[in-house]
Amino acid sequence: MPNHKPPFRADQVGSLLRSTALHEARDRKARGEIDAAALKTVEDAEIRKLIAKQEAVGLKGVTDGEYRRAYWHFDFLEELDGVDAIAADSGMNFKGGVTIPKALRITGKVGFSGHPMLEHFRFLRDNVQPGSTPKMTIPGPSMLHYRGGRKMINMGIYPEMDAFYADVGAAYNKAVHAFYDIGCRYLQLDDISFAYLCDPAQREMLRSRGDDPEHQPEIYAGMVREALKDKPADLAVTMHLCRGNFLSTFIASGGYEPIADLLFNSMPVDGYFMEWDNDRSGGFEPLRFLPKGKHVVLGLVTSKTGVLEDRDALLRRIEEASKYIALDQLCLSPQCGFASTEEGNTLAEDEQWAKLSMIVEVAKEVWG
Template identity: 40%
Template structure:
């Protein structure tokens, strides 16, 4: 069994990207800047953001996802067999997926996606180079605390279903497709471990969609079984994590939509999936969004096993307004009651999501981000006495 999340104060991976970094990435895409020049800027900004995290006592350091365009970059785009499709037809995206429905409602145009047109294989490192770069910015004894954020394994499957996610000349069914995805994850996780990584966070907006009545109804409308599909995703997760080492911690972040201008996609409490999510999926801890009423109450936390922990996303990363410290602390104690954890041994606190799931980020400034991180740290210190477990 992996250890608990090591810290009482966390943040969820992405931080506000400075304008000159965004402009540099745009220049690279236009052929106006070299990859080496962009990397130099990324290195400088990652080093800066590491110092900001350390300033407020955060130990699970991330690179702010400054080397990515979107939070899910870095894995599928590096796998053999996955093909980039630009300006895809809207027809290959499933209407029952809440964010797809929202995008289509405003006129789905352009964009890109990845489909499996060949056998999926991990033929090169995916996240490992980013981990090794970040390791240079922390003390040797802190390398094991670095947190790498990873894409959800079912990301492209739910969006496209088994009908479009893969070529049926390559894979006969979901089971074959999932088996190769799981193998690629196992290889990457093993490589991260060998590089010194001991802490990953898998970012998954899709599992939270199973809390939404609209998606459940949509799946049934097209003849799919929501329970069976959720079961297949949980099994995929467990297959991905099957070979992880005992001292390798895996956290699962259930995002509820954190798109441009604070747009969200998913509503509904965790009640519908809590038993399976907490008891059947082999994560060690869960980052759960609880910044708005659309996430429901804390009642589902009673299903959390005693050997697992929760990181409560009580601070919003979508708006600059600072939360009331007393109200947040009261909510921590309320959650603990449902968990049967009056001593708060299995609870941590974080913003509800990253500050920049997409490249432009949310409606917060870099100064707002710093104030939010400071607030998380202050609450953790006041409630738990320290940011360290």
């Protein structure tokens, strides 16, 4: 049962550990020793190497590792019309670490009139080998609201939140079609809010700031529906869900049961990358809501440690998941990226590649 369309039987979320050369170049740029053009030269060279490594281990979906980004989400969102990046009072609190203090403020009508990441995709597109599929990853539309909420949105610009949600969905729709127009046929929305909404503590956080955690998932799903309105038939769109990933730490916990039906049946998404590398993610029972024609990529291999999973244990877990949906609807990947931020998780590059290689091998054994 090989799968020739995304998501692939052996796949990846997208971000990869930054190379030493890239870290050094970014540090030199921050100190003013090199300019943006010199940094881009290093990025280009390191991304070409990264593409070759992904193809060498047998991955069909190939990314740029998010090598040009500091964050998986800020770098995209802050380039939308009407969005400004600002210094925050504090960073995001993970269970074991705190990010740099940064936030997004809505200072104008949200829109899409072009984006630097279009050029990032063109470079990826032009450097993969025939037979590889260049994959673009961007944060889902809910991420412009979930972190900051109403207080980060200018009341004079958006006195009513419905207008904000509509504009974000429309901006994303333009982005989706802009990537498609330059050859993107595999697009991923990293929309972790849906997994966060399975955690009672996160739901209470939303309630305390004035949002309704019972209604918010449907609002976010509506933004995704708007983003994917008139989606071209040959564009594969996946959604990645996780519970936080920064220096191998996390934020949320809880199984997918509260959002499974909405997740699988209310949005025109082709596949879902879902975190199942530990007990915090619950069991596979929510898979029973997945309709025919969609795929779930089982995130059974952790990106948070370098310890290589037991091959037989992975096979058993895939078999367990297949009790709820057909084996043909399943794929395999890490539970998250290896470097959601430029700092990366606490494992070595060779451990990262060993995990990706094993995923390819296990997928061949299971699906042929």
